[in-house]
C-alpha cells in the first residue's frame with residue numbers, strides 16, 4: 001500500500017514540474033513515506049529524518065517531510081523528536097503534497113514554516129487514486145480498491161491511521177485494470193487493508209456473491225490481463241464464494257496470503273480476531289482442495305500479551321498443519337493507542353525472540369521442502385526484472401508467487417513463458433527457459 005501511495009505522490013509532484021532524482025544527496029525535497037505497524041519502523045523513520053535534517057547546513061538542507069501512517073498517528077508530536085521537520089502529511093492528504101511542497105518552497109514573511117496536514121478528507125473515497133497516469137516500467141501493478149479498516153484488532157494501529165473503510169466502485173476499478181492491460185500490464189495486485197471485505201455494507205451481494213467476488217469476476221474478463229492477486233484478506237470474509245473462485249476464475253493466481261496471527265483461540269479472542277483456529281484450518285484445507293497447486297503464506301505475531309507456552313505450541317502446530325511456505329513472523333510490538341498495550345502479562349523480550357526463531361526455522365524447513373518438490377517441474381513465469389545478483393540473470397514469478405531466477409535477455413522482461421526448475425533454496429527457485 002505504501003509503495004502504491006509513494007508512486008502516486010511521485011507522479012503528482014512530476015505533474016507539477018518536479019523531477020525525481022536518484023540520490024537524496026542532490027534532492028531539494030525529501031519525503032519519507034512511513035509505516036506505523038511496528039515501533040521499529042517508526043524509530044527507523046525518525047532516525048532517517050533526523051539524519052537528513054542534521055546532515056546539511058540549515059539554510060541549504062532539503063525540505064524534509066514525513067508522510068503516511070506515522071505522520072497520521074503522531075501528527076505535530078513529531079516535532080518533539082524532529083523540531084526542524086518541515087512537513088507532516090497524513091494518509092488522507094497525499095494528493096495535496098505538491099501544494100504543500102510549493103508553499104514550503106515559496107515561504108516568505110508570515111507564511112508558517114511548517115505544515116501539518118492530518119485531518120480526514122471529505123468525500124474521502126475519491127482520495128483512493130487510480131493508476132492511469134503513473135509511469136509503468138514493469139509488467140505488474142498495484143491497484144488500490146479500498147482504504148481503511150473497520151475491524152479493531154487489539155494490536156493494530158491501522159484503523160487509527162487509515163480511518164474507516166472507503167471503497168472505490170467496481171466500475172472504476174475495472175476501468176483502471178482495463179487501461180493498465182492496454183498499457184502492457186499482465187498482472188494486477190488488488191490492495192486493501194481488509195481487501196476481501198471490499199464493499200461490505202455498501203454494495204449488494206448478487207447471486208450470493210460478495211462484491212469482492214463480483215469484482216474478481218469482472219477483472220478476469222479483461223483481455224490481456226493474465227494474472228490477478230490480492231492482499232491482504234481476512235479469514236472472516238473468506239467465504240465459500242471466494243474459495244470457489246480458485247476453481248472458476250482462470251486468472252486468479254493459486255496463492256493466498258491469509259494472516260492467521262495466532263493458532264490459539266484464546267489469543268485470537270484477546271486479539272479481537274473473530275474466527276477460530278478451526279475455521280482458519282478449514283479455509284486453508286478447502287483452498288488446497290479446490291486447487292492442489294495452491295501455496296499459502298501468512299502473518300503471525302509471537303509474544304502477544306499473555307501468550308503462554310501452550311498458546312505458542314498451538315500456533316506452531318497450526319503452522320505445521322497448514323504447511324505455510326511463506327510467512328511474515330513478527331514479535332509483538334506495543335503500539336500506543338491500541339487496546340493491547342494495557343493488557344496484562346506482557347511477554348519478555350527474550351521469550352518473544354525465542355518463539356520467533358522457532359517459527360523462522362520451521363518456515364525455512366517447510367519452504368525448502370516445498371521448493372525442492374518443484375525441482376524437475378515446469379512453471380509458467382512472468383518475467384518482472386533483472387535479478388538482484390548475477391550478470392544476465394532475470395527474475396520471474398510463478399503463479400504461486402515463487403521467485404524464479406534464470407538466464408535471459410533484458411528484452412524478455414514483461415513476457416510469460418515456461419521454465420524448468422533445476423535447483424532451489426528456501427526462498428528462490430532456479431531454472432532454465434524451455
Ligand code: SF4
Nearest residue numbers: 149151153156158193
Ligand atoms: S483487519 Fe488488519 S488492518 Fe484491520 S485492524 Fe485487523 S490487523 Fe489491522
